[in-house]
Amino acid sequence: MQPFRFTLLSAGPHDLPTILRGPETGPCVLFVPPLFEEMNRTRRLLADLGRALAAEGIASVLPDLPGTGDAPGTPGIAVWRDAVAHLIAQTRRPLHVLAVRGGALLTDGSGSRGLYRVAPAASGAGLLREMTRAQAIADQERDGARVAPSAYEGRFARGETVALTGYDIPAPLAADLAALILPEAAVPLRVSEVEGPPVWRQAEPAPAPAFANALAEDIARWLR
Amino acid sequence: MTADTASSADQMRRILVEVLGVPPATAAGLDDASPLFGALPEIDSMAVAGLLTEMEDRFGIVIDDDEVDADLFATFGNLVEFVARKAQA
Numbered sequence: 611m612q613p614f615r616f617t618l619l620s621a622g623p624h625d626l627p628t629i630l631r632g633p634e635t636g637p638c639v640l641f642v643p644p645l646f647e648e649m650n651r652t653r654r655l656l657a658d659l660g661r662a663l664a665a666e667g668i669a670s671v672l673p674d675l676p677g678t679g680d681a682p683g684t685p686g687i688a689v690w691r692d693a694v695a696h697l698i699a700q701t702r703r704p705l706h707v708l709a710v711r712g713g714a715l716l717t718d719g720s721g722s723r724g725l726y727r728v729a730p731a732a733s734g735a736g737l738l739r740e741m742t743r744a745q746a747i748a749d750q751e752r753d754g755a756r757v758a759p760s761a762y763e764g765r766f767a768r769g770e771t772v773a774l775t776g777y778d779i780p781a782p783l784a785a786d787l788a789a790l791i792l793p794e795a796a797v798p799l800r801v802s803e804v805e806g807p808p809v810w811r812q813a814e815p816a817p818a819p820a821f822a823n824a825l826a827e828d829i830a831r832w833l834r
Numbered sequence: 835m836t837a838d839t840a841s842s843a844d845q846m847r848r849i850l851v852e853v854l855g856v857p858p859a860t861a862a863g864l865d866d867a868s869p870l871f872g873a874l875p876e877i878d879s880m881a882v883a884g885l886l887t888e889m890e891d892r893f894g895i896v897i898d899d900d901e902v903d904a905d906l907f908a909t910f911g912n913l914v915e916f917v918a919r920k921a922q923a
Contacts (some may be wrong), residue, residue: 647880736887743902744883751872751879752902759899775880811884812855813876 614660619673621696621804624689627680631660632669637833639663640722642694643670645712645737645787647775648810649678649690652710655809659708662826668833670708673697687734687786691716698722700717706833707797711810715790719797726829728802729810734790737750741774748775804828842918845892846910853888855904866911871904882907895920 618625632638641656643649647689660670675684675690682774683689698705707719711726715737719725732739742759749757765772766784779787806821847864850856854876864870871877875887882904886897897920906916 624908715866740883741881743886743899744879746902747882747904747907748879749869756903756905759902768908807855808853808884809855811853811881811888813878813881814855816855 614657615707619671619697620700621673621676621693621735624676624681625685626634626673626676626693626695626697626769628671628673629657629660630671632670633663633667633670633785634669635703636667636669637706638669638671639829640694640697640701640705640707640724642707642709642713642716643672643749644710644731645673646741646811648737649771651815652810655818656710658817658822658826662819662823663829666830668826668830669703671697671701680799686783687700687716687767687790695721708829714792718793719795719799722797724798724800724832726800726802726832727797728804729808730792734787738774738784738787739798741777741779745772745774757785791819802828839894839914843914846914846917847886849888849892850876853885855864858889862870863877864910866909866914868910870910870913871907877907878902889917893921895923 615630617628617630619628643656644652656672658674663670674681676693677685694717698707705722706724706726707717707722708726708728709717709730711729713833714727714730715734743764745762746757746759762772762774766781771778771780802825804824806824807816807818809815809818847861849857851861856874861923871882886902889895890897906912
């Protein structure tokens with residue numbers, strides 16, 4: 611198994627903890643991970659994908675976006691978009707971008723050679739809706755009384771910070787997320803048609819090495 | 835059980851396996867009275883919310899926010915009955 615390297619990559623105002631895999635020269639893929647809890651559920655898949663790409667001779671870069679994982683900073687849509695743009699701009703090797711789920715909302719691929727989307731979220735509003743629904747169900751299970759998902763929207767409207775699926779979401783972040791739609795790609799786009807389990811939906815994501823390998827093969831073919 | 839609910843049940847089993855990673859043998863053994871949420875480790879509140887989205891896509895139904903209720907996921911029978919009812923509406 612190829613080792614991974616850990617580094618801090620400068621992305622504007624923040625240095626982001628980043629995992630590097632694969633050769634130090636040649637083609638490289640920047641992973642833009644899903645948002646919030648979906649990111650945690652996808653971590654294993656992205657690690658497997660990084661290893662599979664390395665086996666194809668392709669490097670990968672997996673950053674923690676500002677305010678997520680071990681990265682400093684305040685989470686926010688604009689902050690994340692800026693960080694991704696910085697990471698693309700400062701890379702001095704042929705770079706493609708791989709964006710998963712909500713990560714696809716953060717970049718149009720500008721500055722890279724191509725954009726590969728895996729199960730891209732159509733909108734931030736859809737993600738926010740799933741989070742309020744999940745929280746409503748969790749609250750109902752805890753308190754016994756049914757909660758309308760719209761109750762959280764009311765709290766956002768009053769400017770409150772609301773904990774959704776374990777993440778404190780300030781009202782401005784909720785508003786920015788709700789306004790986010792999948793951008794038109796600014797570079798050659800490929801939307802993955804590789805079949806595999808949607809680990810980002812799974813409470814206990816099962817390892818999916820076959821999915822990761824198939825994605826890596828598809829990406830490698832696309833890059834050649 | 836009507837033919838509609840029987841096919842809904844089979845589709846629901848397939849979604850639980852494909853989307854949430856419920857072991858196929860577990861899904862095959864689910865009957866109307868089988869508890870889901872709180873009983874299967876593969877089903878937490880986020881998985882439930884994701885499952886609602888997948889159900890909307892796969893069954894071509896629209897689930898309103900005021901229909902979102904943890905009781906839907908209390909048992910497999912509740913879930914299948916809900917889907918069969920929505921599909922007819």
